[in-house]
Amino acid sequence: MRKGERRKQELLQIAYRMFITRGYENTGVEDIIEEAGIAKGTYYYYFESKEQTLEEVIGMMIDEEMEAAKEIAASDISVPQKIVGIISAARPTQEEQPIEGALMRPENVLMHNKIRQKLMSDMVPILAKVVEEGINEKIFDCDNIPERVRMMLVVSGEIFDEGQFTERDVEVFIDMTEKLLGAKSGTMNFINKLIKR
Amino acid sequence: MRKGERRKQELLQIAYRMFITRGYENTGVEDIIEEAGIAKGTYYYYFESKEQTLEEVIGMMIDEEMEAAKEIAASDISVPQKIVGIISAARPTQEEQPIEGALMRPENVLMHNKIRQKLMSDMVPILAKVVEEGINEKIFDCDNIPERVRMMLVVSGEIFDEGQFTERDVEVFIDMTEKLLGAKSGTMNFINKLIKR
Amino acid sequence: MRKGERRKQELLQIAYRMFITRGYENTGVEDIIEEAGIAKGTYYYYFESKEQTLEEVIGMMIDEEMEAAKEIAASDISVPQKIVGIISAARPTQEEQPIEGALMRPENVLMHNKIRQKLMSDMVPILAKVVEEGINEKIFDCDNIPERVRMMLVVSGEIFDEGQFTERDVEVFIDMTEKLLGAKSGTMNFINKLIKR
Amino acid sequence: MRKGERRKQELLQIAYRMFITRGYENTGVEDIIEEAGIAKGTYYYYFESKEQTLEEVIGMMIDEEMEAAKEIAASDISVPQKIVGIISAARPTQEEQPIEGALMRPENVLMHNKIRQKLMSDMVPILAKVVEEGINEKIFDCDNIPERVRMMLVVSGEIFDEGQFTERDVEVFIDMTEKLLGAKSGTMNFINKLIKR
DNA sequence: GATGAATGAGTATTCATTCAT
DNA sequence: GATGAATGAATACTCATTCAT
Numbered sequence: 001m002r003k004g005e006r007r008k009q010e011l012l013q014i015a016y017r018m019f020i021t022r023g024y025e026n027t028g029v030e031d032i033i034e035e036a037g038i039a040k041g042t043y044y045y046y047f048e049s050k051e052q053t054l055e056e057v058i059g060m061m062i063d064e065e066m067e068a069a070k071e072i073a074a075s076d077i078s079v080p081q082k083i084v085g086i087i088s089a090a091r092p093t094q095e096e097q098p099i100e101g102a103l104m105r106p107e108n109v110l111m112h113n114k115i116r117q118k119l120m121s122d123m124v125p126i127l128a129k130v131v132e133e134g135i136n137e138k139i140f141d142c143d144n145i146p147e148r149v150r151m152m153l154v155v156s157g158e159i160f161d162e163g164q165f166t167e168r169d170v171e172v173f174i175d176m177t178e179k180l181l182g183a184k185s186g187t188m189n190f191i192n193k194l195i196k197r
Numbered sequence: 198m199r200k201g202e203r204r205k206q207e208l209l210q211i212a213y214r215m216f217i218t219r220g221y222e223n224t225g226v227e228d229i230i231e232e233a234g235i236a237k238g239t240y241y242y243y244f245e246s247k248e249q250t251l252e253e254v255i256g257m258m259i260d261e262e263m264e265a266a267k268e269i270a271a272s273d274i275s276v277p278q279k280i281v282g283i284i285s286a287a288r289p290t291q292e293e294q295p296i297e298g299a300l301m302r303p304e305n306v307l308m309h310n311k312i313r314q315k316l317m318s319d320m321v322p323i324l325a326k327v328v329e330e331g332i333n334e335k336i337f338d339c340d341n342i343p344e345r346v347r348m349m350l351v352v353s354g355e356i357f358d359e360g361q362f363t364e365r366d367v368e369v370f371i372d373m374t375e376k377l378l379g380a381k382s383g384t385m386n387f388i389n390k391l392i393k394r
Numbered sequence: 395m396r397k398g399e400r401r402k403q404e405l406l407q408i409a410y411r412m413f414i415t416r417g418y419e420n421t422g423v424e425d426i427i428e429e430a431g432i433a434k435g436t437y438y439y440y441f442e443s444k445e446q447t448l449e450e451v452i453g454m455m456i457d458e459e460m461e462a463a464k465e466i467a468a469s470d471i472s473v474p475q476k477i478v479g480i481i482s483a484a485r486p487t488q489e490e491q492p493i494e495g496a497l498m499r500p501e502n503v504l505m506h507n508k509i510r511q512k513l514m515s516d517m518v519p520i521l522a523k524v525v526e527e528g529i530n531e532k533i534f535d536c537d538n539i540p541e542r543v544r545m546m547l548v549v550s551g552e553i554f555d556e557g558q559f560t561e562r563d564v565e566v567f568i569d570m571t572e573k574l575l576g577a578k579s580g581t582m583n584f585i586n587k588l589i590k591r
Numbered sequence: 592m593r594k595g596e597r598r599k600q601e602l603l604q605i606a607y608r609m610f611i612t613r614g615y616e617n618t619g620v621e622d623i624i625e626e627a628g629i630a631k632g633t634y635y636y637y638f639e640s641k642e643q644t645l646e647e648v649i650g651m652m653i654d655e656e657m658e659a660a661k662e663i664a665a666s667d668i669s670v671p672q673k674i675v676g677i678i679s680a681a682r683p684t685q686e687e688q689p690i691e692g693a694l695m696r697p698e699n700v701l702m703h704n705k706i707r708q709k710l711m712s713d714m715v716p717i718l719a720k721v722v723e724e725g726i727n728e729k730i731f732d733c734d735n736i737p738e739r740v741r742m743m744l745v746v747s748g749e750i751f752d753e754g755q756f757t758e759r760d761v762e763v764f765i766d767m768t769e770k771l772l773g774a775k776s777g778t779m780n781f782i783n784k785l786i787k788r
Numbered sequence: 789g790a791t792g793a794a795t796g797a798g799t800a801t802t803c804a805t806t807c808a809t
Numbered sequence: 810g811a812t813g814a815a816t817g818a819a820t821a822c823t824c825a826t827t828c829a830t
Binding site for chain 2 (some may be wrong): 005033106109110144148150151152155158159166168169171172173175176179180194
């Protein structure tokens, strides 16, 4: 059982890497088992189906990001810094995105979408809480918090995932975020230093 | 010549409808020709490939929406009204979206993406011009216009395409739009009456 | 493993027979699997492609003929008899050529060519050795052995494969062979009795 | 009619060039009409079928070579020179073989075969006559002339068409030819100077 | 836990040929 | 003489999944 679990984790890692590198649709079960050095039957011993594998891969991915997000939310850095940190955590890290813009490639559109949807719904409550914290601290001033948070995430995903954004994009994003949350101008300005590529 | 052109339009319409209804990937060339009552050879007489067909279908779709957008931009309604009108034009109309949320279904994710990308790049310049008009009229006040416009489109696409949005979403969207463009609060308030479902 | 190997041999035999009987181009994968009573997937489990199958079929065929040729070369019959025997071995046997002149039919031209080329290059060295043996025994007297051997094979292939040759053809072939190798007239005369149809 | 004839010749030339350059099987009717700038219907107005076109193309080709062969046979150079000249005429000239070894490529195997067969049967009688002339002049001494001539042609075709032959091949070919025809050693030696590449 | 032989539904594309105008 | 829209038979290959051992 222990052993089996470890094996499964291994397979998940491999599938994960391959899905991101070559795209879900372009990765055959054959490819995965070859890379893993196991037989076909073994693969189906661990996974119900290829789609199920994708689901688990995404779950694994998001879990990690959620973990990070929660840690940030619980830490004692300033509220604006928490927000930026969490949003950054929601972006596929370099390790996860071995090829620049991989998630944007048409063959990855399906996976990207699933990730986005799950990320979106999981992230909103955490961020909302932080925003509320900010309101209590009089740093922010707004209503309809979950809706506002969602929009922030939508924009950040669309703009930053692509990997093709300019300094102006960041500038506008900062401005938008501040206004969306009812913060004083300049509150989030430090993002500039973080997100810059 | 005439005849051929008309035939092609017909086929395009059929393909269009089927792609949206059942999804691009789920629609076989077989299905299309059966619906159209033509032979396989005829299909390939008009289209290079299935993918090429998709490209043309999307082109057709966007062209219509661009047409509408340009008309609105040129009309003499108020600037805020133009903006709302154009953004609305960019959303698939009911006729185009026979099944609620069709574009959101996983099998349509590819098509949806292509549409979005093309729409995004085509729409930004038109909207940007209208915003400039608004700035000249002192209704708006902002810089980095294309970036701002793009963010508006991103949000509107993500929120409204889904078909699953609340009154609060609209409210926040209005607020965001006004602030993004540097308009006085209430300027865009009339959206409420338009977009409501 | 055993099982798989045997199955593959079986399939190879079937493909072989069909390619020769109906021609490579006229034999569909469909035909083969129907005859073999297997599913399409099974076919592609064993073979990379139809072309690859042809390659293996030819390999198999040649291997058998090479085997025979080597045995003949190693036996202790006279050198001229060895030469005739090897050349005969290089001709598709009756079992291999179920329909008279099948290899000559236009639909078989591709296969025939591949066979010829491989046969040619594999056979030359063996025959050359035998000729050298003959030279040592003072039965033959010539230089440029590989070139001479090749010409013999070319002629024998072209003339005899067709299945349409006369006694005169054989006569001239004998004469040519003797002179090509620098043998005394009459040395190879016994061919007459062997090759006659 | 005149005009039609000329048009057909034009088409034949084009088809000819394309068949040789790209292979018969790789040349679509589409390709031919595009190159010729005519409509599909027009093509089928002039040719019964694609295969018929090939037949005519080959006929045209051979006719030219036969013409040359006959001229050589009727000229008053020496008999050995006639033989060499005719054999050379039977080889596709440079103009006809724009790409080295084109006829040897697998996609040309069909055409190559048809050419060979027709050439073979048409060439034998002419060459046979010249050999008889040589016998009368006591230069040659042999029987079974057509069979011997055929073998010469077979070898020359196989060896020289390929374009990959060595000096030794030529040497052996000369030797073989002389012996096959019962000529004195050295009679055909001048070939060396002609065929050399 | 692990294997690997066997499956079979699913699919886009090619191309020579015809015929009404 | 010439057109070009329409045909439709023909075909190789993929790949996730199963199951007896």
